[in-house]
Amino acid sequence: MDSAGAAPPDAVVDQAIVWWARLQSGVAGAGERQACEAWLAQDPAHRQAWERLQRIGRDARRVPSALAHSALAAPSEGRRSVLRGVLTLSGVAVTGWAGYRHAPWQRLAADLSTRIGERRAVAVADGLHITLNSDSAVRLRLRREARGIDLLRGEMLVRTEARPGVAALRVDTGYGELRAEAARFDLRRTGDGARVGVYEGSVQLLRADGMTLAAAGERLAFSDHGEISRLPSDPDRLAWVDGMVVAKDWRLDEFARYLARQRLGMIRVDPAVAGLRLSGVFPLDDAERALKALEPALPIRVTRHTRYLLWVGPREA
Known part of the structure; x- marks a missing residue:
């Protein structure tokens, strides 16, 4: 109901x-x-x-x-x-x-969470700061000698600084544990895995099959088991912290899915235009405006059917 x-x-x-x-x-x-x-x-x-x-x-x-x-x-x-x-x-x-x-x-x-379309920056302890992206939730495990964060859903940016007498930060991703003493990294959890990008310091990923180290400039994609993908980290991925999205040769349907994470409702992309490529910097909190900004450059038409449904289809001849 x-x-x-x-x-x-x-x-x-x-x-x-x-x-x-x-x-x-x-x-x-x-x-x-x-x-x-x-x-x-x-x-x-x-x-x-x-x-x-x-x-x-x-x-x-x-x-x-x-x-x-x-x-x-x-x-x-x-x-x-x-x-x-x-x-x-x-x-x-x-x-x-x-x-x-x-x-x-x-x-x-959760101890901290955000609604869809909301972002939240919090200093959760001395030397430990997190920023939650839209539709995210974390549980905190803070003790004097140890600190832990459970990412229950969504995405966050973490900055942790070493403190005397305090053990390395532990982050439960749902697919393995991250450990970091002095680092700046982002973490996203989905239904089938997680991704961590390291921008300062280093992060250890511990799974049942062993430990993997990610240094600044690296990004890991992983699940419970199996191969760990290692790619370069991209600071532009953090544009969401400032309410922006930086697209670099993205598919149109990929861009729409990213925007959809920041709003209530759905964005539907016609398969006929889904594979069109785009690049640019766009506002994250107004999906309709971001998509309509593409109309002069791409053969598409953006239509709002209700406040909850945007349709992206081919432009009529």
């Missing part, structure tokens, strides 16, 4: 978490269940939030009452941390929870 509408407000999500934890605790009585039903009937957004939680926890085991009570007592941000524990004990993978595309759902599993 909720796929066509906007995500519920954070306050509604928090209240849905409270009801979900309470009813899963095993101590809720008939009165509390009736009160929950009354809350659901108050607003369609309440039902929307509840149904998403139900889908996620459909196969979950009963939550221990002590943990449920912690969820009820915790403030908003603490409640989200408790919920991560609820999901783990219930057999629901945190990365599966984070797989929902729209905020605030990925924020429930």
